[in-house]
Amino acid sequence: MRTRYLFPHWSRYLGWLLVFVHIPIMLIKKMLVGEHYEGHAAGDTGFFTSDHLFFIATALFMAIGLFLVAFSKEHIEDEQISQLRLDSLQWAIYVNYGLLILTLIISNDRVHILFLNMWVPLAFFIVRFRWKIWQLNRLLKKEESQA
């Protein structure tokens, strides 16, 4: 029904690919550079240095990946799915701002707060949305096994 502003269904798989490619690359980089890697090497704030390019290739790929996973169409995109989407978005915004306020109060680490903010709303949205769809499927299976 209202399927505007959503990516095609296949982009979900592309999204997962980007997310899962990001994890091993990030871990290897952290092992090489040390625990305190945050996108820029100490004192290095230039654009398009190797660290900056690496930052683009990992953190942003993960964000784009989560974005594609979150906003790709379902096989059958009907009005109930639209409603679940909106509900989940509302929850994601609540959680995000709750966490944002909490971290701003208890922490001074702006870089990590920004990082958290980049993926928490998307990750929470995905988990909540998929959980609700899983519940619907379980309900259907239960009905079918009774019938």
Add this chain to the structure above:
Amino acid sequence: MTNNIRVERAIKNITQAELAELIGVSRQTINTIESNRYVPSTILALKIARVFNKPVEEIFKLEKED
């Protein structure tokens, strides 16, 4: 709001999946409407009524709380 889609389906002898296909929604949506967990939009209610050839009020009924 209550509905008697289950009864109407039995009369017409179609499954949830067939009804879902006829009006272009998922089986899950038909299932949640039938079990009163989801209130369909007016458009969807009218489409369901059209499948059963009946006015909407004969399929969906308001309850006291509504």
